[in-house]
Amino acid sequence: MYQRSFLLILFVAFLPGCTDFHTPLTEPAAHLVPPTYRFYTEKQDHLVPWWTQFDNKELDELIEEGLQHNFSLQQTWARLAQARAVARKAGADSFPHLNALAGGAHNRTGQEDGTETNTDDFSLGVSVGYEVDLWGRVKSAKNQAQLDAQAKNEDVYAAAMSLSAEIAIAWLDLISARQQGAQLHKQLNLNKRLLELIELRFATSKASALDVYQQNQTITGIEGALITIERTKRTALHRLAILIGRPPTAPLNTAQQLFPSIPAIPPGGLPADLLAQRPDIRSKGLQLQGATWAIAAAKADRLPQLSLTGALTYNSSIIESLLDAWLFRLAASFATPLVDGGARSAEVQRTLAVAEERLAAYRESVVLALKEVEDALVFEQQYRKSIANIDQQIELAQMAYREATWRYLNGLSDYLPVIREQINLITAEQDRITTERDLVQTRVTLHKALGGTWTDQLVPNETMSLSTAQQ
Numbered sequence: 311m312y313q314r315s316f317l318l319i320l321f322v323a324f325l326p327g328c329t330d331f332h333t334p335l336t337e338p339a340a341h342l343v344p345p346t347y348r349f350y351t352e353k354q355d356h357l358v359p360w361w362t363q364f365d366n367k368e369l370d371e372l373i374e375e376g377l378q379h380n381f382s383l384q385q386t387w388a389r390l391a392q393a394r395a396v397a398r399k400a401g402a403d404s405f406p407h408l409n410a411l412a413g414g415a416h417n418r419t420g421q422e423d424g425t426e427t428n429t430d431d432f433s434l435g436v437s438v439g440y441e442v443d444l445w446g447r448v449k450s451a452k453n454q455a456q457l458d459a460q461a462k463n464e465d466v467y468a469a470a471m472s473l474s475a476e477i478a479i480a481w482l483d484l485i486s487a488r489q490q491g492a493q494l495h496k497q498l499n500l501n502k503r504l505l506e507l508i509e510l511r512f513a514t515s516k517a518s519a520l521d522v523y524q525q526n527q528t529i530t531g532i533e534g535a536l537i538t539i540e541r542t543k544r545t546a547l548h549r550l551a552i553l554i555g556r557p558p559t560a561p562l563n564t565a566q567q568l569f570p571s572i573p574a575i576p577p578g579g580l581p582a583d584l585l586a587q588r589p590d591i592r593s594k595g596l597q598l599q600g601a602t603w604a605i606a607a608a609k610a611d612r613l614p615q616l617s618l619t620g621a622l623t624y625n626s627s628i629i630e631s632l633l634d635a636w637l638f639r640l641a642a643s644f645a646t647p648l649v650d651g652g653a654r655s656a657e658v659q660r661t662l663a664v665a666e667e668r669l670a671a672y673r674e675s676v677v678l679a680l681k682e683v684e685d686a687l688v689f690e691q692q693y694r695k696s697i698a699n700i701d702q703q704i705e706l707a708q709m710a711y712r713e714a715t716w717r718y719l720n721g722l723s724d725y726l727p728v729i730r731e732q733i734n735l736i737t738a739e740q741d742r743i744t745t746e747r748d749l750v751q752t753r754v755t756l757h758k759a760l761g762g763t764w765t766d767q768l769v770p771n772e773t774m775s776l777s778t779a780q781q
Contacts, residue, residue, distance in 0.1 A: 418713025435623030614646035
């Protein structure tokens with residue numbers, strides 16, 4: 311009778327889970343994705359790194375070095391390794407646990423006649439334990455851990471994509487500071503020559519002391535702006551060095567003075583492509599799937615657990631005859647929660663709330679990604695118009711400045727129009743540099759917003775790992 315009962319337990323144990331608590335998700339954000347963008351719906355090649363389209367060797371080298379040595383990116387690689395280890399650990403519960411047993415004891419027993427009896431006991435054996443996954447709890451925990459590890463992998467790709475854009479933007483800020491500095495130096499030289507002319511006129515009583523003071527004010531203001539530009543340039547160099555994994559004062563091989571030329575606007579594909587091309591969206595989707603498996607695990611944890619244990623042991627008082635006396639034991643046990651104060655029920659509710667949170671986060675990431683693409687397309691279009699407008703302003707300001715200077719030097723007007731047109735010209739030229747930087751930066755933002763699969767080719771830099779350093 312006992313043999314039949316035990317065989318029935320074993321039969322039930324190896325049946326597949328009789329209850330599946332996991333509910334697969336349909337596409338949770340399909341209704342949020344429009345059929346097309348407002349512009350540029352052609353298919354894009356996402357395998358090629360976006361920065362190569364600028365055809366600039368200096369930018370290529372900076373981003374490639376950053377992808378290998380950036381400290382923040384190294385942290386994401388380490389978090390991925392942690393998640394993969396957790397996934398392997400969760401998967402270990404799918405297999406029997408085998409342990410080796412060994413022991414020895416010395417016993418001394420006193421008798422009534424005053425004599426003592428000494429005995430030695432030795433044991434050797436193995437034990438095995440296995441939880442039968444009747445309700446899919448172990449499977450659910452394993453799947454959740456695997457999906458979390460995959461999400462961490464996508465987090466690495468998202469960090470790499472953001473890093474490449476940050477390096478490019480810091481590089482553009484450096485070029486912008488250099489161009490602004492060069493433009494201010496040019497204005498400074500022009501104003502110093504103009505000061506010499508004013509001083510000559512003052513010496514012949516054709517200009518007032520106020521004219522000299524005002525021109526010196528203009529020169530001092532330009533020199534002050536150059537101090538600010540120098541500070542901006544140095545901090546941009548520091549930021550760029552940190553991004554590529556160097557100390558802030560490390561020398562950088564950066565001599566670029568002009569902004570790179572911008573190729574034609576890249577095709578954006580379809581909005582639905584973002585769900586596959588953006589690693590941050592893929593990460594949110596994997597986290598959402600993992601949350602559904604966590605719900606299944608929490609529900610299964612409320613049901614009885616069936617465990618199988620077995621042991622094969624050898625016992626003897628003489629070590630030479632240890633293998634002559636052995637014992638084999640095989641047992642099955644059910645454990646079911648009766649009263650836990652509502653802890654398991656609360657865990658189910660918690661996992662449901664986590665899934666709701668991740669669903670909202672996934673949907674938010676989708677609509678924000680769509681917004682980033684649409685914004686970048688609009689900004690690029692508007693920045694091009696702004697540059698054309700500023701070019702016209704510069705041309706008019708140059709003409710007005712020349713006319714005001716000529717009229718002043720010929721005694722036809724006072725010095726106030728000259729100062730006003732100087733300010734207009736300097737402001738327009740600085741705006742031109744800033745707007746061109748914004749235009750190129752918008753293109754970088756567009757590439758980042760469109761995503762891509764070029765990150766699939768990334769591998770961690772083993773030379774920076776702790777295990778390599780200890781070898």
